[in-house]
Amino acid sequence: MDKKVLLIEDEPNIIEAVSFILSRDGWNVKTHSNGHDALDAVRNRQPDLIILDVMLPGKSGFDILQEIRADSELTQTPVLMLTARGQEKDRDMAEKAGASRYMTKPFSNAEVLEVVRSMVGL
Amino acid sequence: MSAKPGPVFLERRTYRRRRTADAARLLPFLGVVLIGVPLLWGDESAEMAKTTRVMLYLFLVWVLLAGLSAIISRNLDKGEDDAPPGETPTRDDM
């Protein structure tokens, strides 16, 4: 398996943890840590899967997701939203913006693996 | 008389204050008149028209004016501070 995943997240410790888990599972993990040019990063990397945090410096995750969905080449790319705010309305907003899946922090490592695998159809 | 001593007293004080202000207004005119007096001592009587006499007279007038001014100004001071409350303002101050 050589699937590319792009992790857009600003907490260095969470980046480290997720990268570790996914790399061990055989993923090719790229990371990006701010909101401003997240879309450019997505275009450059052409990932098979995007993991996107909601609270990013510079731009909110919801806005980035909207931009991704607005790009004709990226409409089908699966996006997993991560959020630390556990409110119902955040889930609604994520779905409205076009998130494929939605997870609330903190998550279990096994759960993350399971979800990302299912998203790319493994 | 003794039934209402209060109002009589206050009225009198207000009256005093107004008259003191009148005196303050009149004082410079008194000064003008007094200073003009030596002009009347012209050539008719040489005895009066001496510099020394006029000088003594003028300095006496000067002391008198300063003294009157001191008395009046002091009383004005008192008068205004003690002005009874609620008294309607008059155009006196114009």
Next chain:
Amino acid sequence: MATLNVLVLVCLLYVAFLFAVAFGADRAARRGRGTWLRSPIIYTLSLSIYCTAWTFYGAVGFAARSGLEYVTIYLGPTLVMVGWWWTLRKMVRVGRSQRITSIADLISSRYGKSNTLAVFVTLLAVIGTTPYIALQLQSVTLSFATFAASDPTAAELPDQQSTALWVAFGLALFTILFGTRNLDANERHHGVVMAIALEAVVKLFALLAVGVFVVWGLAGGVSETLARIDASPIADWNMTGSRWIGLTMLSAAAFMCLPRMFQVMVVENENEDHLRTAAWAFPGYLMLMSLFVIPIAALGLQTLPEGANPDLFVLTLPLQEGRDGLAILSFIGGFSSATSMVIVAAIALSTMVSNHVVMPVWLWVTGGTAVVSGDVRNVALLARRMSIAGIVLLGYLYFRMSGGGTALAAIGLVSFAGLAQFLPALMGGLFWRAANRTGALAGLGVGFLVWLYCLFLPSFGPSAILPQDVFDNGLMGLNWLRPQALFGAQGMDPLVHAVMWSMLLNTAVFVFVSLVTFPQPVERLQGAQFVNVFEHSSGAATGWSGHLARSEDLMIMSQRIIGARQAQALFSGAAQRQGLAGYLPEPTPDFLQELERELSGSVGAATAHAMISQIVGGATVSVEDLMAVADETAQIMEYSSKLEAKTQEQERTARQLRAANEKLTQISVQKDAFLSQISHELRTPMTSIRAFSEILRDTGELRPAEQAKYVTIIHDETIRLTRLLDDLLDLSVLENGQVVLNVQTGRLGDLLDRAVSAAGGDDRAALQILRDRDDEDVMLTTDLDRLVQVFINVISNARKYCDAAQPVLTISLKREEGSLMIDFIDNGSGIPTNQHSVIFEKFSRIGEIKADGAGLGLAICREIMARIGGEITYLPGQSGAAFRVILPEAIASEAHAAPA
């Protein structure tokens, strides 16, 4: 024999003493001590600048030439003073309530804040005063030369020009040092006033000493003296009535109109009640100054050689009798008279020149942009300093040009007559509501021209400026235009002739033009305020309607003009009266009027008016205002102004409600955000902890280095969680008021050191911190740890959010009404005005920028400051983000008694 060296030495010592007195008085006044500085006696003594060198030397000369006539010059002011209830009281009240800076300001302010009028009055004042300053310089050099001539040890006569130049230089220096320390003319010049009060005592004492010497030393007693006078050339009293009355009236008019008299009488007046003392004490002073003039003149005429200059009898009599000490005292007296006049005249004229000529030109050149962006205060101070130097220089040049030839007294009276031209406009302005600007300008213009033609130009002598032909046959051969026999008024004394015609025509034109022209609305408002000053000193009429005014712009401008401290006090005071917190009051008409008055104390009424209108967008005089002025029936006036006030009141209330509503909405949004924020702040570290602990649990073959790293992360994140919980608990405890203060005493400087090093934990942004360690020598008694916590927060905020290329944080201290204010001002872009009201709320982060910390810092700071009895506020209108920590008097004390 008097040695010149002793004189020079005494003179220098005396000058040094004057500097010390002025310095000490200024210092005492600034520290709020020295109530004696504001006593009525000092006020009375400062009025004595009326008695210049012209009095000290010239009165005797005057008496030697025309007997008792000299007393008219002192009887006039005496009459004005004893009649203070009429005019001076009103002038002082108007001056104080309108924050008047000079006589030009008063006239301009009364006639619709017209700068044209102000410039005209200023010009007239400069023309009228310059010869007088020259006269003072001349008297000093002349008396100095007299001394030098009597001293055989002096190798050569000192150069008169250089003496005058040195004196002029010294006077300009003194005036600049003590006269322009404050910009606000209503911030009184305590140093200068104290120095001239001292000089007043010295000159009186000197003249009395010479008098006593002459009467009891030379003549041998009072009756002998009277006999000597009777035997002298001035024994007979033959006074012409017109001159006696004319001169008395002229000196009375000049007393009220001289710019320097206006300065000490109105501008420097501390308290209206001081007039009560001056009303008798100043006539007394004048009487004593005049007392020995005739004896000195008579004895001088008899004992001194033929042809001796009578203007110098006061000096030459003791010199001739070998009384060197007395002669030196007399010289110092004359010196005092001359210097105090020049100093006050220079201050008064420089205020006029800078406020009415330099500042308007500068405003015009910069197109008004400088009102908000330029440094008005420095420009104004510089203008004032240059003006002082320029005016003294002008006096010196006049002295050199004129060659110092004319008799002293002549120049003085010519100058008096010129300045007396202000009288009709001044009195009309105070007592006659219909007096208007056009009338004042026309009257002043005509009076000035007549004075110029009939008195000033002829005073240089026939053929000097006006050709002899004009004297004999009139201008252009018109017989009725002869300068000393205008309209055929022949055989009159030239001075009385000129005074009569100039004042008569001035008044007539002023009244006539006022009657036939219409005043502008602002003039009518000001007219009502001036004439009826005793009815509404609190200020009723108003010209400002400030719907569009922006308080912050006004504050920025005010800070540049009256200084940051005073502006902040003014604005926060006004805000408090309106029931608002912080520094930005609503721009109500009342506030704008107060502000304008405050500013006019610094830059004059016309300029202040122009400056505010540049920000507010023009003064509006409403129909209601006009009715209030035009219509004497008070009912309509009251009704309409009430109606207007009500509308404005409603509008303001609505605006305040809207603001309150906005704040509530913002708070509600924040409350909502609070939960999700808490959730976010707790879940983020938990995510790392959970992920890494699962990795450690589930992954078998981790390298030891990896293991250690992951355990460290878990550890750090638990600490972060703990800190967050601590902050939350802290805030909750503070908010519920359950906190126990741990009161200690420590030095502010040390606390700031602690805070700076604690806040400087990371070095990713090199924040430069500017401090004044001497200022920080203040002992504080409060919960020091809590206070340091506040400092740390504010400093690390600057570290995080200051977006300047080279971030600088300035920490400065101010003391005001006992409170200690510590300002933290950075050079970043600051906080937008719409955020000011929420930055102290929980979890508010400026501009959604994510930085570490949960956004609880400033909320905690606010609570801490409230608990220890202080306050933390955001200071708008500074160079960047600015926080002010305010500590009450009880907490802060000077550190003098601190243990080493």
